[in-house]
Structure formats: C-alpha cells, structure tokens
Amino acid sequence: xxxxxxxxxxxxxxxxxxxxxxxxxxxxxxxxxxxxxxxxxxxxxxxxxxxxxxxxxxxxxxxxxxxxxxxxxxxxxxxxxxxxxxxxxxxxxxxxxxxxxxxxxxxxxxxxxxxxxxxxxxxxxxxxxxxxxxxxxxxxxxxxxxxxxxxxxxxxxxxxxxxxxxxxxxxxxxxxxxxxxxxxxxxxxxxxxxxxxxxxxxxxxxxxxxxxxxxxxxxxxx
Amino acid sequence: xxxxxxxxxxxxxxxxxxxxxxxxxxxxxxxxxxxxxxxxxxxxxxxxxxxxxxxxxxxxxxxxxxxxxxxxxxxxxxxxxxxxxxxxxxxxxxxxxxxxxxxxxxxxxxxxxxxxxxxxxxxxxxxxxxxxxxxxxxxxxxxxxxxxxxxxxxxxxxxxxxxxxxxxxxxxxxxxxxxxxxxxxxxxxxxxxxxxxxxxxxxxxxxxxxxxxxxxxxxxxx
Amino acid sequence: xxxxxxxxxxxxxxxxxxxxxxxxxxxxxxxxxxxxxxxxxxxxxxxxxxxxxxxxxxxxxxxxxxxxxxxxxxxxxxxxxxxxxxxxxxxxxxxxxxxxxxxxxxxxxxxxxxxxxxxxxxxxxxxxxxxxxxxxxxxxxxxxxxxxxxxxxxxxxxxxxxxxxxxxxxxxxxxxxxxxxxxxxxxxxxxxxxxxxxxxxxxxxxxxxxxxxxxxxxxxxx
Amino acid sequence: xxxxxxxxxxxxxxxxxxxxxxxxxxxxxxxxxxxxxxxxxxxxxxxxxxxxxxxxxxxxxxxxxxxxxxxxxxxxxxxxxxxxxxxxxxxxxxxxxxxxxxxxxxxxxxxxxxxxxxxxxxxxxxxxxxxxxxxxxxxxxxxxxxxxxxxxxxxxxxxxxxxxxxxxxxxxxxxxxxxxxxxxxxxxxxxxxxxxxxxxxxxxxxxxxxxxxxxxxxxxxx
Numbered sequence: 001x002x003x004x005x006x007x008x009x010x011x012x013x014x015x016x017x018x019x020x021x022x023x024x025x026x027x028x029x030x031x032x033x034x035x036x037x038x039x040x041x042x043x044x045x046x047x048x049x050x051x052x053x054x055x056x057x058x059x060x061x062x063x064x065x066x067x068x069x070x071x072x073x074x075x076x077x078x079x080x081x082x083x084x085x086x087x088x089x090x091x092x093x094x095x096x097x098x099x100x101x102x103x104x105x106x107x108x109x110x111x112x113x114x115x116x117x118x119x120x121x122x123x124x125x126x127x128x129x130x131x132x133x134x135x136x137x138x139x140x141x142x143x144x145x146x147x148x149x150x151x152x153x154x155x156x157x158x159x160x161x162x163x164x165x166x167x168x169x170x171x172x173x174x175x176x177x178x179x180x181x182x183x184x185x186x187x188x189x190x191x192x193x194x195x196x197x198x199x200x201x202x203x204x205x206x207x208x209x210x211x212x213x214x215x216x217x218x219x220x221x222x
Numbered sequence: 223x224x225x226x227x228x229x230x231x232x233x234x235x236x237x238x239x240x241x242x243x244x245x246x247x248x249x250x251x252x253x254x255x256x257x258x259x260x261x262x263x264x265x266x267x268x269x270x271x272x273x274x275x276x277x278x279x280x281x282x283x284x285x286x287x288x289x290x291x292x293x294x295x296x297x298x299x300x301x302x303x304x305x306x307x308x309x310x311x312x313x314x315x316x317x318x319x320x321x322x323x324x325x326x327x328x329x330x331x332x333x334x335x336x337x338x339x340x341x342x343x344x345x346x347x348x349x350x351x352x353x354x355x356x357x358x359x360x361x362x363x364x365x366x367x368x369x370x371x372x373x374x375x376x377x378x379x380x381x382x383x384x385x386x387x388x389x390x391x392x393x394x395x396x397x398x399x400x401x402x403x404x405x406x407x408x409x410x411x412x413x414x415x416x417x418x419x420x421x422x423x424x425x426x427x428x429x430x431x432x433x434x435x436x437x438x439x440x441x442x443x444x
Numbered sequence: 445x446x447x448x449x450x451x452x453x454x455x456x457x458x459x460x461x462x463x464x465x466x467x468x469x470x471x472x473x474x475x476x477x478x479x480x481x482x483x484x485x486x487x488x489x490x491x492x493x494x495x496x497x498x499x500x501x502x503x504x505x506x507x508x509x510x511x512x513x514x515x516x517x518x519x520x521x522x523x524x525x526x527x528x529x530x531x532x533x534x535x536x537x538x539x540x541x542x543x544x545x546x547x548x549x550x551x552x553x554x555x556x557x558x559x560x561x562x563x564x565x566x567x568x569x570x571x572x573x574x575x576x577x578x579x580x581x582x583x584x585x586x587x588x589x590x591x592x593x594x595x596x597x598x599x600x601x602x603x604x605x606x607x608x609x610x611x612x613x614x615x616x617x618x619x620x621x622x623x624x625x626x627x628x629x630x631x632x633x634x635x636x637x638x639x640x641x642x643x644x645x646x647x648x649x650x651x652x653x654x655x656x657x658x659x660x661x662x663x664x665x666x
Numbered sequence: 667x668x669x670x671x672x673x674x675x676x677x678x679x680x681x682x683x684x685x686x687x688x689x690x691x692x693x694x695x696x697x698x699x700x701x702x703x704x705x706x707x708x709x710x711x712x713x714x715x716x717x718x719x720x721x722x723x724x725x726x727x728x729x730x731x732x733x734x735x736x737x738x739x740x741x742x743x744x745x746x747x748x749x750x751x752x753x754x755x756x757x758x759x760x761x762x763x764x765x766x767x768x769x770x771x772x773x774x775x776x777x778x779x780x781x782x783x784x785x786x787x788x789x790x791x792x793x794x795x796x797x798x799x800x801x802x803x804x805x806x807x808x809x810x811x812x813x814x815x816x817x818x819x820x821x822x823x824x825x826x827x828x829x830x831x832x833x834x835x836x837x838x839x840x841x842x843x844x845x846x847x848x849x850x851x852x853x854x855x856x857x858x859x860x861x862x863x864x865x866x867x868x869x870x871x872x873x874x875x876x877x878x879x880x881x882x883x884x885x886x887x888x
Contacts (some may be wrong), residue, residue, distance in 0.1 A: 050732060053739070060742060061783075062344060064420065066716060066749070075724060080739055083732070107656060110649050112553035112703035117727075118558040121565050122284060124346060130699070148689050179274065189416035205554050210552060257802050272510060275517070282520060283561075288494060288527070295497070295520050298504060302517055305510070329878060333777035336784040339505075343787050364556035427776050434773060506788060508864065566728060568790060633860035642730065 004187040004199070005133065005180055012204040019134065019207050020142050024214035028160045029146040033218075035093070035159065036159025041217030042090050044109045046100050048213070049086060051113035052135070053079040058120040059128050064189075068125060071182065078175075089162075108216035112209035119202050121139040130199050133183060134207045141174030226409040226421070227355065227402055234426040241356065241429050242364050245434035250382045251368040253439075257315070257381065263439030264312050266331045267390060268322050271308060271437070273335035274357070275301040279351050280342040286411075290347060294406065300397075311384075330438035334431035341424050348408040352421050356429045362398030365389025448631040448643070449577065449624055456648040462584050463578065463651045468658035472604045473590040477662075479537070479603065485661030486534050488553045490544050492657070493530060495557035496579070497523040502564040503572050508633075512569060515626065522619075533606075552660035556653035563646050570630040574643050577627060578651045584620030587611025670853040670865070671799065671846055678870040685800065685873050686808050690880035697810040699884075701825065707883030708756050710775045712766050714879070715752060717779035718801070719745040724786040725794050730855075734791060737848065742843075755828075768854070774882035778875035785868050792852040798863050799849060800873045806842030809833025809872045 002010075009016050026043070027033030056079060059072035085099045112135075119126030147153060147168035153161050166172060191199075215221070224232075231238050246263070249255030278301060281294035309319045334357075342350030354377075369375060369390035375383050388394060437443070446454075453460050468485070471477030500523060503516035532543045556579075564572030591597060591612035597605050610616060635643075659665070668676075675682050690707070693699030722745060725738035753763045778801075788796030813819060813834035820826050832838060857865075881887070 020854075050735070053679035053735060054727045057723045057735075057739070061720045061727070067748075069716070069719060070746055071724075073723070073739075073746055075745060076739050077721075080732075080736055104645075105649070107649070107652055110653070111551065111561055114559045114562040115554055118562045118565070121343075121562070176544065190414055190415060192412055194411035201548075205549070205551070208551055209554070272513070275513060276505045279501045279513075279517070279520075283498045288524075290499075291494070291497060291715065292524055295501070295517075295524055298501075298517050299521060302510075302514055311519035326867075327776065327871070329871070329874055331877070332781055336781045337776055340780040340784045340787070343784070393650070422772075427771070427773070430773055431776070544703075634858055636856055636858060638855035 003139065003180075003184050004130075004191060005183050007196075008130065008133075008200060009201040011200050012207055015204055015207045016138075016209040019214070020138060020145070021191060022211055022214040022218075025142055025146070026220045027218075028163060029150050031160060033160065036220065037217045039093055039095060041214075041221050042093060042095060043100050043103045044063075044084075044106050044216065046083065046090065047087050047105050047109050048113060049079055049083050051109075051117065052132075053083075055113070055116050055120060055128065055132060056119060059125055061188075062120060062125045062128060064125060068182075068186075071178075087137065095143075098179070104222070106216050106222050108186070108209070108212045108221065112206065112213055113206060115209055119206075123198075124190060125201075126183070126190050126195075127199065127202055128188060129179065129183050131202045131206045133203065134210045136179045137176045138210060139167045139208075140173050143169070143172060143177065164170045225402075225406050226352075226413060227359065227405050229418075230355075230422060231354065233422050234429055235348060235352050237426050237429045237433070238356075238360075238419040241433040241436070242360060242367070244433055244440075246438040246440045247364055247368070248251070249373050249440075250385060253372075253380050253382060255382065258442065259439045260382065261315055262442045263436075264315060265322050265325045266328050266438065267313065268305065268308050269325065269327050269331050271301055271305050271337065273331075274354075275305075277335070277342060277350065277354060279292070280339060284342060284347045284350060286347060288402075290408075293400075294347075328438050328444050330431070330434045330443065333358055334428065334435055335425060337431055338363060341428075345420075345424075346412060348405070348412050348417075349421065349424055351401065351408065352407050353424045353428045355401060355425065356380060356432045358401045359398045360429075360432060361389045362395050365391070365394065388431075447624075447628050448574075449581065449627050451640075452574065452577075452647040455644050455660050456651055458585050459648050459651045460578075460582075461472060461657070463655040464582060464589065465657070466655050466658040466662075468662045469586055469590070470536070471662075472607060473594050475594075475602045475604060477604065480664065481661045482604065483537050483539060484664045485658075486530075486537060486539060486654065487544050487547045488550050488657070490527065490530050490534065490548050491547065491553050493523055495553075495561065496576075497527075499560050499564060499572065499576060502561060503569055505570045506564060506572060509567060512626075512630075515622075516569075537565065549666070550660050550666050552653070552656045552665065554642060556650065556657055558574055559649060559653055563650075567642075567646075570627070570639075571643065571646055573599060573627050575631065575646045575650045577623060577647065578654045580623045580652060581620045582651075583611045584617050587613070587616060669846070669850050670796075670857060671803065671849050673862075674799075674866060674869040675784045676794065678873055679868050681870055681873045681877070682800075682804075685877040685880070686759045686804060686811065688877055688880040688884075689807055690884045691812070693884075694829060695745050695815055697826060699826065699872060703828065705759055705761060706886050708752075708759060708761060708771050709766050709769045710879070710882065712749065712752050712756065713769065713771050713775050714743055714779060715749050717775075717783065717800075719734045719749075721779070721782050721794065721798060721833060725791055728786060728791045728794060730791060734848075737844075738791075770888070772822075772882050773887050774875070774878045774887065776870065778879055781875055782872060785872075786794075789864075789868075790856060792849070792861075793865065793868055795845065795849050795852060797868045799845060799869065800876045802845045804841045804873075804876060805833045806839050809835070809838065815854065 024033060024037065026044050056072050056075035060069050060076065063069040063072055087100065090100055091097065116128070116131040119131040143164060146164045150158065150164060153164060246259065247254060275298050278294050280298035282291050282298065285291040285294055309322065312322055313319070338353040341353040365386055368386045370382065375386060401442060468477060468481065497520050500516050504513050504520065507513040507516055524581035529532045531544065535541070536543055560575040563575040587608055594602065594608060597608060671817040688722045690699060690703065719742050720740050722741035726735050726742065729735040729738055753766065756766055757763070787798040809830055819830060
C-alpha cells in the first residue's frame with residue numbers, strides 16, 4: 001500500500017520537483033551558488049529555526065499521547081540547540097550573531113513558518129507534521145541527492161560541502177526517517193479519505209512555500 | 223448502524239443518566255426546585271452563554287468548509303442574541319442586569335466552558351461539537367422529558383413552565399436535531415476507530431461537568 | 445498624542461506607500477489594469493474573504509468583553525454575507541462560481557491570511573486587529589484616494605468604477621473608521637512600550653504581504 | 667513597589683489561604699492524611715503532570731523571545747522527565763504504572779488543567795504563567811511551611827516526609843523563585859492596569875481549582 005507521504009509526493013509531483021531541484025539547490029550542489037545568496041539564506045534560516053521550534057511546541061500540545069509528546073519535545077530541544085550551532089556556522093561565513101538576531105524576517109520566512117504553525121493550530125498533529133515534512137524530509141532527500149551527485153564534495157574547495165554533508169549524514173537521515181514513520185503512524189490512526197484533500201493542500205502549499213524560501217535566498221528578497 | 227451520538231450515550235450511560243435525571247432537573251420538572259437555586263443557575267447560565275459563544279467562534283475558525291462556517295457563525299449570533307433574552311428572563315426573577323454581569327463565575331461554570339473550548343482548540347470541529355453536545359442535545363432531551371412528565375405545565379403556577387416549554391419547544395428541538403445531524407456528518411468524514419476513545423472521553427467528561435453545573439445550582443456553589 | 449495607527453503607519457512609511465500606491469492600485473485608478481489581472485485578483489479575493497471570516501472568528505474568541513465579541517461577530521457575519529455578493533460581482537466579470545470555489549489559493553493569499561490568523565492566535569485582539577488593519581483601513585484609504593483622483597469615475601466606461609465607489613463609499617468608510625476606533629480603544633487598555641516593536645512587526649509584515657497580494661494580481665502569480 | 671504576584675495573592679487572600687491551608691495540606695503536614703487520599707492524589711497528579719507539560723508547550727509557542735522559549739522548553743523537559751519519577755514514587759505506594767496510565771481523569775484534574783491551558787491559548791505568556799503560579803509557587807510555599815511546622819519530619823515514620831522534603835528542598839524552591847522572576851519580568855513588559863482584573867480572575871480561579879484538587883484527593887472524588 002502506498003504510504004501517505006508517497007501519495008502526497010506523487011499528487012504534488014510538479015511542486016515537489018520544483019522544490020528539490022530548485023536552482024538554489026543546484027547551486028548548492030555544484031558550488032556555483034553565490035556566497036551572498038547563501039549568507040542571505042543562513043540569516044533567514046536562523047529566524048526560520050526559531051519559528052520551527054514554536055511549531056514543534058504546538059506539536060507537543062497537540063500530541064495524542066505521551067509518546068508523541070516526548071518526540072515533539074525532543075524536536076523542540078534539538079531545534080533550540082541548533083540555533084546556537086547555526087550562529088557558529090554563520091560566524092564562519094562572516095555573519096555576526098547580533099546582526100542575525102536583529103535581521104527582519106523576509107516575506108518567504110514569514111509565509112512558510114506561519115502557514116505551518118497555523119495548520120497545526122487549526123488541525124491536529126497529522127496536519128502539523130504533513131506541513132513540516134517538506135522541510136524535514138525534503139532536506140534529507142536533497143542532502144542525499146547532492147552528496148551522490150557532487151564529485152567535488154571531498155574537495156576542500158567546495159563551499160557548501162559542510163551543508164551537504166550535514167543533511168546527507170546519518171544523524172539527519174535518521175531524523176527524517178523518524179519523521180516519515182510518524183506521518184504513517186498518525187495516518188494509520190487518523191487519516192480518512194475525506195481528510196486527504198486538505199492534507200494534500202497543506203503539503204502542496206508547504207512545498208511551494210519552501211521553494212519560495214530557496215527563491216528568496218537566490219534573489220536576496222526581503 | 224449506530225450513530226456516533228447514540229454510541230457515545232450508550233458508552234457513557236451512567237454519566238448521561240446522572241446528568242439528565244439530576245435532582246436539579248427533577249426539581250425543575252415537578253416545580254420543587256428552590257427559587258434560590260434557579261436564580262443561582264440563571265446567573266451562571268448567563269456567564270456560560272458568553273463562553274459558549276466563544277466556543278462556537280472557535281467552531282467558525284475550525285470549520286472544514288464554508289457551509290460549516292456559516293452554521294457555526296449562526297450559532298455565535300444566536301447565542302449572543304440569547305444573552306439579551308436571558309437578561310430579560312433574569313429580570314423576571316428579580317435579578318438585576320448589572321449584578322449578573324458583575325457576578326463571579328462559579329467553578330462549575332469555568333470547568334465546563336474551558337473544557338469545551340480547549341477541546342475545540344486542541345482538536346477539530348468534531349471534537350468541539352461532541353463536547354458541546356451534552357448541552358445542546360441534552361437540554362432538548364431534558365425539555366421533552368419534563369414536558370411529557372409534568373401534568374402541571376399548563377398550570378400557571380408551575381414556576382419553571384417557561385423554561386421547560388422553551389427547551390421542549392419546536393424551535394429548540396430543531397436546533398438540537400441540526401446539531402445531531404452535524405455530529406453524524408462530521409463523523410462520517412472524520413471519525414476513525416482510533417479517535418473514538420478520545421471522543422468518548424470528551425463526551426463523558428463534558429456530561430459529568432454539565433451534571434456538576436446542575437449541582438452548582440442546587441447547592442448554590444460558587 | 446499620536447494614535448497607535450498613525451504611529452505604525454509612520455514607522456512603516458515606505459512599506460505603506462509601496463502598498464497603497466502599488467501599480468495594481470494605480471491601474472485600478474486610471475482603468476489601465478488588465479482585466480485578466482483584475483479577474484485573478486477577484487478569484488483570490490474570494491478565498492481571502494473566507495479566511496478573513498476565520499480571522500474575525502478568532503477575534504470573537506479573543507475579545508476581552510461582550511461588546512468586542514459582538515463587534516467581531518458582526519464582522520464574521522458581514523464577511524460571510526459578502527462572499528455571496530462577491531460571487532455576484534465575479535459573475536459580472538465572467539467568472540463562474542464553481543470555478544472560483546475550486547480555485548487553488550495563490551501563495552500570496554496563503555501568506556497574508558495565515559500570517560494574520562496566526563498573529564491573532566498567538567497574541568491578543570490588539571495583535572489581530574493590527575494585522576487586519578492594512579486590509580480594513582488600507583482599502584478605505586485607497587478607495588478615497590482613487591475616487592478623488594479619478595476624473596473618469598462618472599464615466600460608465602471606467603472598468604473599475606464600481607470597485608472604487610464601494611471602498612470610497614460611506615458604508616465602507618464607516619467600517620474602516622470603526623476599526624480605527626477599535627485599535628485605539630484596545631491600545632489605550634493593552635498597549636505598553638515593550639509591546640510596540642512586536643505590533644510594528646505585525647503591521648509592517650502585514651502591509652508587505654498585502655502589497656504582495658496586489659503583485660500576485662498584477663503578475664497572475666499562483 | 668508591590669510585585670504583581672504579591673498583589674494577586676493579597677487580592678485573592680481568602681482563596682489563597684483556603685488553598686495553602688486546605689485540610690489535605692494539613693494532613694500532609696502532620697501525617698494524618700489517609701493513605702488512600704494520598705494515593706488518589708498521586709494518580710491524578712500523574713495525569714495532571716502530562717497536561718502541565720502541554721501548558722508549558724503552549725508557553726514555548728507563546729514566548730515573546732528566544733530566552734523565554736528556552737525557559738518554557740526546559741519546563742516541558744523537566745515535567746516530562748518528572749512523569750517517570752512520579753511512576754517510581756507511585757510504585758513505592760503500591761500503585762501500578764499501567765493502572766495509573768489507564769486511570770480516568772477526575773473532574774478536578776480536568777478543571778484546573780484545561781482552565782490553565784485555555785487561559786494560555788486565549789491570552790499571552792503572562793496570562794499563562796499567572797494561571798500556573800498557584801501550582802508552581804504555591805507548592806513551594808506549602809513545602810516550606812510544612813517543613814518548618816513538622817517536627818516529625820526527621821522521623822522515618824512520617825508518611826509524607828519525602829513529599830514535603832521535595833517541595834521544601836532547594837531544587838524546587840529555585841524553580842519557584844525563577845517562576846516568580848518570570849512573572850515580574852513579563853509584568854514589567856506587558857502589564858497594564860486594564861489587564862489587572864483579568865489576571866486577578868485567572869489567578870483567583872486557578873487558586874480555587876487547585877484547592878478543589880486537594881479536595882478531590884481528600885474525598886476520593888472522581
């Protein structure tokens with residue numbers, strides 16, 4: 001039987017392809033992405049992480065049982081810890097912590113983060129994790145694809161090798177796999193055919209808004 | 223096939239019986255309820271109505287489509303209009319509008335209204351309407367039962383004849399019938415067996431908290 | 445003393461100007477806006493209205509007192525009634541009701557509506573009405589400006605005369621004036637200096653997302 | 667200047683006294699509380715903790731900045747960790763983990779937890795922490811009072827010595843002190859006089875519902 005996630009990806013195939021093969025992603029892969037675009041992305045990704053932690057907190061509140069509460073709470077902790085790592089990463093790109101924290105959110109950052117939070121507040125944990133999946137699972141797929149395609153990764157001169165290795169790495173792949181498990185676990189318990197169109201709409205719009213996040217990096221949009 | 227509402231009532235049969243046959247209800251039916259208890263109930267019912275309007279507003283927000291939005295919005299309007307009628311009713315019992323508006327909420331009023339609102343915010347419209355149903359549908363059942371049992375209703379001296387006639391009346395019965403339709407309509411689209419225990423818990427606790435609301439009236443609890 | 449709204453407008457002056465003088469607005473004013481852009485806007489505005497009704501429902505839930513509940517509930521009713529008028533308006537532009545209802549939401553529609561809803565859910569009624577104000581108050585300002593500038597409005601050939609007259613008209617101007625009153629009323633009770641930066645951020649982002657809504661119409665973006 | 671918390675305690679002095687000097691508390695202090703009451707309390711306190719973790723998760727979502735997010739997230743983690751300790755504590759009283767997890771929530775458990783969660787969802791972080799404070803700060807005050815009054819605490823035969831020592835201990839006192847700091851920090855930024863009556867109502871009702879939680883233990887209420 002098709003998993004819910006595979007069904008969503010299939011039914012939003014053009015949007016998914018436009019997201020995972022976005023020029024920003026290709027530029028990450030072959031190293032051709034301008035450093036200015038990556039820096040712009042890094043700053044917005046910091047603001048994004050903070051809102052993502054809020055989304056996982058909504059997940060703790062919405063969780064149907066203690067096990068799902070613990071998983072979502074671990075997500076909050078991991079993301080809040082990642083904000084510090086992110087500032088270190090940013091520092092390596094010449095970005096000052098104070099400047100990052102004071103940066104205004106770009107429209108694309110607002111659009112995706114608020115969309116997912118609102119989907120979670122309106123619906124249940126399944127709505128929320130479907131909205132989060134283009135990010136959580138998509139980055140794993142992108143990381144794997146770029147790692148396999150990029151012969152220059154071992155090359156110390158590839159500017160985005162660290163980024164690619166992080167998302168292609170075992171630790172992140174395990175996070176994404178657990179997220180997929182969670183989607184199917186919640187789908188088994190709470191999915192009805194009548195719910196599917198709404199879930200597809202959440203997924204499709206989330207994928208589009210994630211692609212817009214890449215586009216924001218590429219065009220330095222505010 | 224058993225409707226969701228009948229299944230809930232059957233699986234919470236002792237709690238339902240304790241609610242619809244509560245001494246407060248019997249006292250309403252045979253006219254033996256002390257006026258002081260009825261007045262205490264009326265004041266708290268005013269505060270209850272305001273919070274009930276908020277619960278229906280949550281329903282507008284949560285509604286899966288425009289039709290359900292319109293129904294919930296009509297509920298908000300009807301309840302807000304009823305607050306004025308309620309003050310008129312209270313005036314007939316010697317209760318002053320200013321005093322009613324300034325009355326502190328009893329614990330039983332807080333307990334049921336916040337429970338239903340929170341169930342709606344945490345879950346979906348089905349969770350919300352299941353939480354509302356002991357009130358919306360229960361009052362219709364109680365009104366019908368009391369009207370059939372009370373030979374003195376035509377008697378002008380029955381102190382609670384107006385209250386019984388309102389809830390036994392066609393207008394209110396139609397509201398309750400529509401609410402039952404809505405529960406089954408939402409159940410058809412969104413109910414899964416995995417959801418049933420949570421819905422039963424919402425229903426059972428709501429029924430118990432409604433019984434506590436009668437008890438609050440009876441004992442003049444604050 | 446400066447009103448909160450004037451302060452917000454002053455502190456987001458460039459964003460406000462880019463919104464109320466957007467090329468889409470200028471095209472509405474002089475009639476040069478391509479009909480295709482207006483039609484695209486009309487369809488998305490229908491989806492927008494439905495989400496706006498949800499935002500007002502959040503306002504009913506969040507209202508600090510019965511008076512504010514009634515005002516927000518009147519807003520829900522008015523917007524839900526407007527959805528029908530909107531379909532009639534759309535029919536005049538050759539747009540079929542069924543097609544409009546089935547139209548997918550554009551990213552700009554998602555971005556603004558979810559941003560405002562989430563701001564209301566996270567914060568209080570003041571956060572919500574500040575987020576709504578670029579729409580509610582902004583349209584009144586735009587309507588007045590276009591009506592005063594457009595010598596051809598009396599001309600039956602001005603394609604957007606009806607639109608401009610609606611928002612420049614007394615009925616809509618009264619709605620906007622009441623909304624401004626509400627902002628100041630809530631600010632008097634709940635504004636602190638520590639809250640101002642967050643309110644400005646809500647306002648500024650909402651103005652930007654409203655401008656993006658015009659841009660979506662202009663470029664037929666999905 | 668009076669702190670917000672002191673002002674709340676002063677303005678709800680009778681309710682506060684009835685809570686911290688409840689017969690259940692006195693029975694804990696002098697060891698006269700029936701073991702059956704303590705066991706009933708322990709089981710409900712487990713269910714309470716799970717809902718309390720949800721309340722802190724709402725706090726993460728509502729936090730106005732990253733610092734407050736981290737503090738609330740630490741609260742979620744601590745409470746979720748405490749659920750395991752709680753099962754161990756319960757085992758010492760002959761209570762089986764499976765039985766505790768399957769126990770139905772008492773009305774008093776529902777009433778307080780949903781009240782606080784809903785207050786947090788409707789309002790801001792200040793509303794939430796004021797609603798949590800009768801529990802977080804009240805237990806510290808009770809622990810200290812019982813430890814100072816109870817000469818038999820060193821006596822191994824005092825059945826509730828471990829409970830008292832936990833809440834009188836430095837670790838818990840530090841948590842309560844931090845919670846008081848947070849209330850004043852948020853009050854400094856977000857309190858207006860117009861907000862005070864609502865905050866007092868949240869506090870007063872929360873205190874009453876906490877007292878009802880003791881009462882539930884005492885009377886073995888379901």
